[in-house]
Amino acid sequence: MLVPVARAFLVLLLAVLAACKPVNDRKEIKTVRKMGKLAPDVELGLDLMERVSGKSQEEANAGASDVPFAWDVPDGWQVVPGSAMRMANFSFGESAEGQCYFTMLRGGGGLLLNLNRWRGQMGLDPVDEAALAALPDRRFLFGNGKFIELEGEFKPMGAIESLPGYKMLGLIMPEMDMGDIKVAFFVKMTGPKALVESELENFNAFCASLRMKRARQ
Amino acid sequence: MAKAPKPLWLRIYNFLSGYTLAVILLSILLVLTYLGTMAQVEVGLYDASEKYFESFFLKDKIGPVPIVLPGVYLVSVLLFLNLLLGAIIRARKSWKRPGMLIAHGGILYILFAGFVAFHFTEEGSMMLYEGDRADEIYNLTDWSIEVARHDADGKRKAALVIGEEDLKPLWEKGARRTFFHQGMPFEFEIYSYSRNVTNSKGQLTGVPLEKDRGKYPDAGEFIDGLAVVPQKESKTREANVPATYIKVKEVSGKVLAHSILVGANPFAPRPLTVEAGGQTWSIDLTRRRYSLPFGIELIKFTKEDHPGTARAREYASDVYRVDDGETTDKYHISMNKPMRYAGYTLYQASWGPPDAKPGDRLYTSLAVSRNPADQWPKYGTYVISFGMVVHFLQKLFAHLRRSARSRKKKEVAQ
Numbered sequence: 001m002l003v004p005v006a007r008a009f010l011v012l013l014l015a016v017l018a019a020c021k022p023v024n025d026r027k028e029i030k031t032v033r034k035m036g037k038l039a040p041d042v043e044l045g046l047d048l049m050e051r052v053s054g055k056s057q058e059e060a061n062a063g064a065s066d067v068p069f070a071w072d073v074p075d076g077w078q079v080v081p082g083s084a085m086r087m088a089n090f091s092f093g094e095s096a097e098g099q100c101y102f103t104m105l106r107g108g109g110g111l112l113l114n115l116n117r118w119r120g121q122m123g124l125d126p127v128d129e130a131a132l133a134a135l136p137d138r139r140f141l142f143g144n145g146k147f148i149e150l151e152g153e154f155k156p157m158g159a160i161e162s163l164p165g166y167k168m169l170g171l172i173m174p175e176m177d178m179g180d181i182k183v184a185f186f187v188k189m190t191g192p193k194a195l196v197e198s199e200l201e202n203f204n205a206f207c208a209s210l211r212m213k214r215a216r217q
Numbered sequence: 218m219a220k221a222p223k224p225l226w227l228r229i230y231n232f233l234s235g236y237t238l239a240v241i242l243l244s245i246l247l248v249l250t251y252l253g254t255m256a257q258v259e260v261g262l263y264d265a266s267e268k269y270f271e272s273f274f275l276k277d278k279i280g281p282v283p284i285v286l287p288g289v290y291l292v293s294v295l296l297f298l299n300l301l302l303g304a305i306i307r308a309r310k311s312w313k314r315p316g317m318l319i320a321h322g323g324i325l326y327i328l329f330a331g332f333v334a335f336h337f338t339e340e341g342s343m344m345l346y347e348g349d350r351a352d353e354i355y356n357l358t359d360w361s362i363e364v365a366r367h368d369a370d371g372k373r374k375a376a377l378v379i380g381e382e383d384l385k386p387l388w389e390k391g392a393r394r395t396f397f398h399q400g401m402p403f404e405f406e407i408y409s410y411s412r413n414v415t416n417s418k419g420q421l422t423g424v425p426l427e428k429d430r431g432k433y434p435d436a437g438e439f440i441d442g443l444a445v446v447p448q449k450e451s452k453t454r455e456a457n458v459p460a461t462y463i464k465v466k467e468v469s470g471k472v473l474a475h476s477i478l479v480g481a482n483p484f485a486p487r488p489l490t491v492e493a494g495g496q497t498w499s500i501d502l503t504r505r506r507y508s509l510p511f512g513i514e515l516i517k518f519t520k521e522d523h524p525g526t527a528r529a530r531e532y533a534s535d536v537y538r539v540d541d542g543e544t545t546d547k548y549h550i551s552m553n554k555p556m557r558y559a560g561y562t563l564y565q566a567s568w569g570p571p572d573a574k575p576g577d578r579l580y581t582s583l584a585v586s587r588n589p590a591d592q593w594p595k596y597g598t599y600v601i602s603f604g605m606v607v608h609f610l611q612k613l614f615a616h617l618r619r620s621a622r623s624r625k626k627k628e629v630a631q
Contacts, residue, residue, distance in 0.1 A: 022392035029364065029398040031378040036352035036508040037542060042486045042499055044371055048441040051487040052424055052479045161346055164578055 071102070072209035074202035090206075092199060098191025100203065102210060105184045111174045114186070115148060122152035122168055138171055141185055141210055145173040154190055167196040171207050233295075234302030242296045249289050252277065261452030263358050271335065290335075297328045313615075316608025323600030330593035338588040339507045342566065345515035346580045350539055352512035354585045356505040357455040360384060360480060363488075363506070364401065367497045377401065381505060387461070388412055402494030403473055405465040409437050411447040413457035414479065423448040424460060424479060437462065440477055459502060465491050478502035509585070510559055512539030516547070518581040520568060532568050534581040550583065561587045 069087060073079060077090040077100070088102040105114075115135075116126035137144040147170070154166035173185040187210070189196060189203050196203075223231075232238055253269030260268070268275050272288030287295075304321035341354030359381040365373040377398050384407075386392055393408035414423025423446045425432065427439045436444040445460045458480040465474040474491050481487055481503050488501035513536050520532040533551035537544035538558060548556040548563075556563040566584035 022389040023386040024393050026395045026397060026404075027379075027383055029377045029379055029396050029401075031380060033363070033376045033378050033506065034508055035365075035373050035375055036512065038350050038352040038512050038539070039373070039508070040486060042365075042367070042371065042373065042488055042501070044367065044488075044490045044497060044499060046487050046490070048443060048476055051481075051489065052421065052443060052477065161349075161580065 068212055069102070070209075070211055071206060074199075074206055077202065077206075092202075093191060093195045098189070098195045098199060100187065100189040100199075100206065102206075103186050103188075105186065111146060111172060111184075114172060114184070115146070118148065118168060118170060118188070119150060121156070122150045122154055122166065123162060124150060124152050138207070140171050140173050140187075140207060143173065145171045145185070147171055151193060156190075163192075165193050166190060167193040169196060169200070169203050230302065233298055234307045235299075236303070238295070238299050239303065242292050242299060245287060245292050246289065246296075249286070249292065253289070259452075261454055263454040264450075264452075293328060293331065297325060297332075300325055300328070313611065314608065316604045316606070316611060318604070319607060320601045320604030323597045323602075323604055326600060327594050327597035330590040330597060333590040333593070334588050337590075338586060340584070340586045340588075341505070341507055343513060343563075343583045343585055344569070344580050345513065345518075345534075345536075345583070346578060347515050347518060349580075350512050350514045352509045352539070353506050354509065355503070356507075359505040360459050361503060361505040362396075362407070362478070363499075363501045363503055364398075365488075365499050365501075367499060371497075373499070378505075384410065401498070402496070403465050403467050403491065403498075405463055405500065408462050408464075409445055410459065410461040411445050412459050413448050413450045414445060414460040415451075415456070415458045416448060417451065419456065419458075421458070421479065422446075424477070440475060443477055445477055461502065463489065463500065465489075465493075465500070467493065480504070507587075509561060512542075513537070513563070513583070514539050514544055515581055518568065518579055520579060529568070532565060532581075534565055534583065536563075560589070561585055562591065 071088055073090065077092045078096060079090060086101040086103055090100045092098040092100070112127075112129060112132050115132055119126060132146070135146045135148060138147040139145075148168070150168040150170075152166065153162035153164045154168065155162040167190070169189040171187045175182045175184050187203075187207050189199065191199070249269050253265050256265040256269060259265075268288075270289040273291045275286050275288050277284055277286055300321055305318065305325070308318065308321075310318070339354075341356045343351050343354050345351060361381060362379040362384070363376040364379075365376040367373055377400075379396055383394070383396075387394055387407055387410035392410070393406055395404055395406045397404035411423060414421055416422040424443050425436060425446060427442045427444070430436065430439065430444075433444065433446050436446045438444060440462070445462060451457050460477060460479040463474070463476055463478050464472060465476075466472050473493055474489060476489050478489060478500065479502065481501055486499075486501050486503060488499035491498045491500060515534055515536055517535040518532070519535075521530045523530045531552065533549060536548050536550060536556070538546045538548065548558075550556045550563055550565045552565050555565070562585070564584040564586075565581070567582035569580050569582060
């Protein structure tokens with residue numbers, strides 16, 4: 001009685017062993033999911049680096065670690081290992097909840113565009129050119145930059161939820177010619193409102209200390 | 218004269234419905250349960266469950282010797298067949314033993330409930346801050362690829378879904394699979410699928426930059442400055458984030474995109490965008506999502522701690538059901554009081570962020586499931602209990618009758 005069953009089992013066993021070979025086939029997609037009305041929006045048109053790292057274009061284009069800039073690190077700031085995105089990268093606060101970084105963007109992308117993108121990250125509505133023009137100027141690197149101060153619910157790229165009670169300080173150097181390319185420079189600080197306000201002097205000091213390495217040689 | 222041999226079909230029928238097979242199957246179940254339980258220590262709960270309890274066959278080792286064993290799925294199917302043939306069809310039908318038939322029917326019902334639950338359950342999570350709304354859930358352990366066409370506003374009406382069951386064969390080294398659909402003006406090949414590209418801290422160490430190529434001799438091809446390098450899988454399966462290479466081609470063979478997909482955050486999808494046939498499409502490697510036929514809005518999340526500690530004693534969510542964008546009924550979901558609606562059950566599962574300090578804004582985490590066989594095991598247990606009660610009562614009455622007869626006989630003899 002067991003012989004035919006054993007034979008059948010053997011055939012099945014051989015089939016299983018044959019199926020162990022890695023697949024290389026074609027498969028039709030058959031499942032369709034109807035989207036809910038409250039489904040999250042999708043960010044389209046992002047390049048691979050933006051999709052993978054969640055970094056903004058300005059960060060992605062910030063270049064390699066051998067940056068031609070130097071700076072002074074304010075007291076109490078922790079140096080966070082640099083990345084291809086951020087030329088200078090710091091955290092501060094008891095739980096390192098505040099952060100500040102310096103980046104460069106090839107092409108710039110336009111001052112108003114960047115301002116409104118930052119406003120979007122803070123949950124604020126976009127503004128027009130008139131509001132941009134009204135922003136205070138600050139001495140920054142090779143000229144004047146626009147100083148930006150925003151409060152709201154900060155949503156870092158790739159974060160699950162917004163962080164309420166946050167403040168953002170920013171300094172943007174508009175597009176400037178550097179040889180055959182245009183670049184823009186950014187310093188951006190984010191953190192809980194009280195913490196960022198307590199670090200305002202350090203932010204100003206850090207921005208003022210930014211310089212080209214060659215300038216001192 | 219020699220007895221004529223039984224025909225083959227009868228021998229197979231007798232074997233399938235016999236006690237021999239039942240004993241073999243139950244013994245194998247015992248061994249698999251032991252192996253599967255022990256394997257959870259090594260490979261984690263989900264992988265062990267998949268390998269031992271959800272498979273037809275599995276490869277294992279006894280010392281250095283590789284062996285192939287039947288999986289619990291196959292054993293359960295055979296056990297169902299064995300019970301059906303042996304305890305229902307082949308069993309003697311008699312008014313003296315209906316209880317046994319009923320009890321075995323109950324066991325079959327529970328086995329069938331397991332089959333339905335395994336194949337048709339939708340499970341996922343929903344995380345909401347107060348004031349947030351959502352009408353989709355995502356599975357913490359299963360991944361999928363979703364392909365969607367976007368209208369001029371960037372909105373999607375539907376998504377084509379490649380589930381984990383079609384991605385699983387791609388876990389094997391060297392595997393590649395081309396996916397197509399008649400409504401899609403392209404097809405795409407998935408290859409070098411890696412089940413995890415993060416380290417224990419959740420950093421994407423398995424997607425290195427090309428400038429660090431020297432540190433990653435095992436890296437695959439670099440595309441736009443990045444590559445995929447498989448990392449050690451976490452035993453906590455929900456911590457794993459997959460990545461894969463993808464090549465999108467028109468039917469003519471023209472390559473539209475050659476890129477990498479990395480498992481995305483379900484709240485902020487950042488898919489690969491493809492322009493094809495004058496339309497914008499997105500391809501996203503995402504945790505398996507399910508749409509609900511209704512939405513949920515969190516009104517209030519309440520957490521009570523044990524006195525003097527940050528350990529939660531009780532937490533609950535007050536929610537509105539949202540139908541067609543409008544809030545409707547109000548529900549209170551607490552740890553032992555789920556919300557049930559439209560075949561879905563929403564349990565109060567957890568809360569976060571895990572490192573929240575006193576006064577921090579918290580979110581609620583609801584576990585959502587839709588299991589058509591949700592209550593069936595309970596009903597099956599009732600059926601088995603009823604069958605046993607009938608059987609034992611019959612036995613009791615038969616015993617009492619026999620005792621009475623024997624007493625009478627003794628009385629007559631005296």
